[in-house]
Amino acid sequence: MEKFEPVIVAFCCHYCAYTAADMAGSQRLDYPPNVKIIRVPCSGKVDAIHILKAFERGADGVYVAGCLEGDCHFKNGNLKAEKQVQYLRKSLDEIGIGGDRLEMVFMSAGMGEFFARKAKEMTEKIRELGPSPVHTQLEQQARQKAS
Amino acid sequence: MITAERKPLKEIMDYIQPFNRILLVGCNECVTVCSAGGRKEVGLLSSALQSAFLSAGKSIEIKEHTLERQCDPEYVEEIVGMMDGVDAVVSMACGCGVQEMARRYKNKPVFPAVNTKFMGASERQGVWAERCQGCGNCLLGITGGICPIARCSKQLMNGPCGGSTNGKCEISKEVDCAWQLIWDRLKMLGQEDRYLDIIPAKDWRTAGGGGPRKIVREDLAG
Structure with a gap:
């Protein structure tokens, strides 16, 4: 079997995690290319449907990265995002994808090293969990179509 | 408003397991306000069902539509053109809406996706309590x-x-x-x-x- 390369979607707040990712790049820090970054104006802007759609289209893991507590540019969007993530983890268990595949992380714009570390940790965690059942089925369907 | 809560996913899946083409219908009234069955919840349930069935190796076609009201025949009539292409209907409205759908579209199985709870008011965001x-x-x-x-x-x-x-x-x-x-x-x-x-x-x-x-x-x- 080919080596499993997880697809991970990271919803990153413009004011912290996205800038932290930029800083990781400026610092020449390596982090896995599995992590696909989507910049959002605030982690609180990430809706449940964005996360569910990511999994429906084959993501193996998703994380929402927002500002440290008390630092949200919009007051408490990061805490709202955390509540939503906790709620959605239960939904993902119900769906059969598994709530472990979804995480909330907090960081500041200056935490480039943390961003790179978190990206590595998430990639390793999802690699261990294996492909999401949706991903497996989508690949199977694509193979059947091709043959 | 009439309040409702979404049923467990497993129960909804059991209802529609034998069918391949589903029409998922929300309602823009009370169930939208209590975050149980409006346009947003239709999208979320549709995505959850797609992923859950796909995980189990079954492909399912889900059409999404949200009516202004499901408890009025005039609005329920609007989706008559969509009915030919579906095997079953899942309604996210309260019990009144589900029954109106079942009354109008007699030859299609109609299943409820929410449990209708009570007539209530909003105490604060995300909390509803019985009042009448x-x-x-x-x-x-x-x-x-x-x-x-x-x-x-x-x-x-x-x-x-x-x-x-x-x-x-x-x-x-x-x-x-x-x-x-x-x-x-x-x-x-x-x-x-x-x-x-x-x-x-x-x-x-x-x-x-x-x-x-x-x-x-x-x-x-x-």
């Missing part, structure tokens, strides 16, 4: 605007029972004693004498005890 049981003979004018039928666990009509402690009901410290609320409000309004009026035994026929209820407005009904 539709008894058909409103008492709020003499009970300080607080309903002893919907909010007293024993539906007492003439003051609290012995289980009222520090303003709370004996069933739970989270539940206010309705009669404490009524007394406090009457006092605030300077209408304590109202409390002494005896409310006679209630005629429950208007509350459904006389069978299914109906309102006919002769000036409007054809």
